[in-house]
Amino acid sequence: MGSRTPLGVGFIGAGFMATVHSRAARSDGAILAAVVTSGGAGSARVAEALGFERSYDSAEQLLADDDIQVVHIVTPNVTHFEFALAALDAGKHVVCEKPLTTNTEDARTLVAAAAGAGVSATVPFVYRFHPMVREARARVRSGETGALLSIQASYLQDWLLEPSDDNWRVDKNVGGPSRAFADIGSHLCDLLEFVTGDHIARVQAVTKTVFADRAMNRTVTTEDLAAVLLETRGGVVGTLLVSQVAPGRKNRLQFEISGAEQTVEFNQEDPESLWLGRRQGSQLLRRDLELSADAMRLSVLPPGHPLGYQDAFNAFIADSYANVRGEPRDGLPTFEDGLRAVIITDAVLESAATDSWVVVEEESA
Ligand code: SOE
Numbered sequence: 425m426g427s428r429t430p431l432g433v434g435f436i437g438a439g440f441m442a443t444v445h446s447r448a449a450r451s452d453g454a455i456l457a458a459v460v461t462s463g464g465a466g467s468a469r470v471a472e473a474l475g476f477e478r479s480y481d482s483a484e485q486l487l488a489d490d491d492i493q494v495v496h497i498v499t500p501n502v503t504h505f506e507f508a509l510a511a512l513d514a515g516k517h518v519v520c521e522k523p524l525t526t527n528t529e530d531a532r533t534l535v536a537a538a539a540g541a542g543v544s545a546t547v548p549f550v551y552r553f554h555p556m557v558r559e560a561r562a563r564v565r566s567g568e569t570g571a572l573l574s575i576q577a578s579y580l581q582d583w584l585l586e587p588s589d590d591n592w593r594v595d596k597n598v599g600g601p602s603r604a605f606a607d608i609g610s611h612l613c614d615l616l617e618f619v620t621g622d623h624i625a626r627v628q629a630v631t632k633t634v635f636a637d638r639a640m641n642r643t644v645t646t647e648d649l650a651a652v653l654l655e656t657r658g659g660v661v662g663t664l665l666v667s668q669v670a671p672g673r674k675n676r677l678q679f680e681i682s683g684a685e686q687t688v689e690f691n692q693e694d695p696e697s698l699w700l701g702r703r704q705g706s707q708l709l710r711r712d713l714e715l716s717a718d719a720m721r722l723s724v725l726p727p728g729h730p731l732g733y734q735d736a737f738n739a740f741i742a743d744s745y746a747n748v749r750g751e752p753r754d755g756l757p758t759f760e761d762g763l764r765a766v767i768i769t770d771a772v773l774e775s776a777a778t779d780s781w782v783v784v785e786e787e788s789a
Contacts, residue, residue: 431745432457432491434516436483436507437498438470441521445496445548446474447734448741454494460486462499483507487514494544494748497521500592501600505530508545512537517544517748519741522610524762526600528770531763532787538759544747546740547762549614551677552755553739554695555711555719555731560681560688561619561755562716563700569683575616575654575662576680579608580673584648590639596646602769603646605631608677609666609772610765614757616679617764619688622658624768626783629653629775634669652772675733696730718754763787 433454435442438461449456460480461467467479480486487495487510495511497504497520505525511518518538524547525531538545551557563569583589593599593607600606617623631647638644649667656662667673677692687701698709711719712727722739725731743753768784775782 428453430455431493431748432489433494433496434486434489434492435459435474435476435496435498436486436511437461437496437500437521438466439498441498442470442496443474444734444737445498445519445741446476448738449496450475451738452742452745454745455491457491458486458489483510487511487516493517494519494745500598501606502526502598505534508534509537512541512543512545515541515543517744518759519546519548519744520759520762522547522549522762523600523602523606523766523769524759525766526606528763528766531759531766535759535763544744545759546744546747547757547759547765548737548740549611549618549757549761549765550733550736550740551611551615551692552618552757553722553736553743554690554692555715555722556695556698556709557615557619557690558722558755559709559711559715559719560690560698562718563686563688564619564681564683565621568686569681569688570685572620572622572656572658572660572681572683574682575620575656575660575664576682577612577616577662577678578665578667579612579677580665580670581608581668581675582671582673584638584668585671587635587637588639590642594638594644594646595642599646601646602773604648604666604668605650605772606765606769608668609650609652609664610769612664612666612677612679613768614761614765615677616662616681618755618757619679620656620658620660620681622656622660623786624654624784625657626781627652627654627768627771627775628781629772631773631776647776650772650776652775692733695732695736760787 471479652664689699
């Protein structure tokens with residue numbers, strides 16, 4: 425494929441994430457070729473609203489479109505598997521929302537199918553694309569923080585705080601067996617493993633469903649919050665709190681990684697800085713001109729011109745498309761990372777169900 429031939433992209437699904445994906449695709453110069461959603465006339469409406477050239481009545485039609493090289497899957501969780509597999513079978517490159525699947529067996533099948541098809545297959549763990557996350561990673565990996573000792577991390581939202589708040593994710597038949605953890609805890613674990621290079625080895629979890637039913641009278645079959653005690657392979661101990669019922673917290677992903685020399689703290693609602701805690705001389709490091717090469721690569725605006733969520737998303741899509749073009753970039757989250765998140769989520773659910781420590785298995789290559 426020519427180095428900057430615009431890629432043709434097709435979307436399966438609509439909603440908030442389709443809007444975010446479409447902005448990112450456009451910002452990388454892709455041609456928004458076609459979209460299909462679940463409801464008949466809905467496809468045409470979404471095509472018009474998001475600026476797609478055409479819409480289809482079925483995913484099969486979209487996958488048969490030769491102008492489409494990359495398929496974005498932004499549908500409810502339980503459908504990711506069938507759409508991703510069909511897209512891979514059609515020889516398309518795939519960007520699939522997380523959780524990649526709602527069980528590990530399906531995720532393994534997708535990882536194998538992507539490898540077999542020899543295409544790019546990525547999952548939007550987009551918080552990896554904040555320059556200051558790359559800076560945290562560079563510092564932790566360089567040994568500047570010292571031997572790692574502990575992790576304190578949380579991901580808190582409040583959009584499901586009231587029983588009148590509802591969403592397809594509350595129903596396990598649509599969202600899968602885990603909600604809060606699969607939806608946002610997965611981001612948190614991905615980020616911690618990405619920054620430290622260490623893997624979560626075992627977890628002890630408690631999950632809680634605050635409301636037994638919500639606005640649309642569904643039986644709520646997924647957790648509103650999860651508290652997790654963890655230990656990594658490297659012997660680091662940590663705690664995670666994941667909640668979608670934390671008043672005032674909108675999208676607060678925060679981690680604090682402490683080594684023997686330094687603590688590194690990041691908060692995605694204030695993504696232009698890192699707090700570097702020291703016994704003496706703690707420092708708030710703002711995004712500036714002297715950062716690691718990896719952080720500088722993603723600093724697409726000069727310091728003082730704040731970068732945020734959509735910028736991180738755009739960077740993820742830009743790197744996914746570069747991968748499609750055969751130009752791999754460091755730190756791109758792939759289906760393997762999607763599988764890893766599903767494995768951790770399963771371990772959290774099993775731990776909560778059995779009230780015991782559960783080992784998080786490593787996937788053999
Ligand atoms: C809703 O919880 C949501 O949109 C997640 O699905 C995204 O992954 C996260 O980035 C923001 O919150």
